[in-house]
Amino acid sequence: MKILHTSDWHLGASIEGKNRIDEQLATINEIAKIADEKNVDVILFAGDAFVNPNMPSYADHLFEKALIKLSNNGNRAIVAISGNNDIPERFVACKELALKQNCFLFNNLNTDFDEENICKDKSIKLTDYGKGFIELSKGDDKIVVALMPYPAFFGNEQNKTREEALVPKIKRLLELGAIGFKEDSFNIILAHFYMKNNTEPTDPYFEIPIEAIPNEADYVALGHVHAECCVDEERHIYYSGGTVSLYYQTHKQKYSVTVFETDGHKIKNNQKIRLTSPKTMLKITANDYTDAVTKLQNTDATYVRLMMKQLKKDEFSKLKKEFSSLTNISMLPARLKKPNKNLQTALNDEKIFVEFFKNEYNKEPSDKLIKCYKDLIKGDK
């Protein structure tokens, strides 16, 4: 069977108050095109469909559109779990309609399907299920997916040590799903949690150790970490990475989906396929106006946050006018401009004001203005 693994779509993500619907639809369409070209049978979605629990309502519609587009009228199955950014109830709001499209949505380990709505006339179909797992078959080919949506109890366990709380609990839930694993099926764990990897710093409390993963798993499809990465190559434990940038970063992040074929208990033709639709959010530091212009001319990032050491008022508007990619300008704090801390602290309010005025207007402030400033600072006027 051919599988596509993706996660962290973060639908509803915006940039400086503007929606990114076009970008997100383009990304969904691009994933659908890959799925078509590669004859993918099953899409595994490993959580975080939405940007955050306060997502705008159009994000729900984007999610429905995505399920319709990607499932190709139910000729392709989708198995999807909720992540920590999804409201669990909202994630499964359209689950009965989704079932009619061969899409299976989970926010916990319950597999309480309305039998009437299950697709029965498609080449890929649901052939078995139980608490924490589902089995899908295409002819003699079978996969079993053990489900591990982001556990709601994560947040309540802060005061206990991981040894007594989190890890044993997760292990037990994973073992529950693994009951569905069969000798003649390709066995998958679909989970949204943090495992140690080579791209993000360790999170000692929430980290799930490899020992918690049942040995019978042939592939572990993870979501939560936004960059594609491998947790364990030998055991096929992977993060597909997300499909949208949410923060201004100092380097351009790459986005992709993972596609592979099952071969008994092995995987073959494991490929990362690059996505071109996700836009880049880049953070650029510049010394002054000229430096900013050069750097902005040399980047193809769609959204840029400029961190300026100095910038005059008219230069600010000139940059905004000239570069549509410029979505945010921030001034670096003075102490970063001048590393000489002693000098800064030695300046009193008046001197700081005089320095600021000279810097901004290229002349000394009048005595009257300085007095006015000092009165304001004291709160006299």
Ligand SMILES: [Mn+2]
């Ligand atoms: Mn997440």
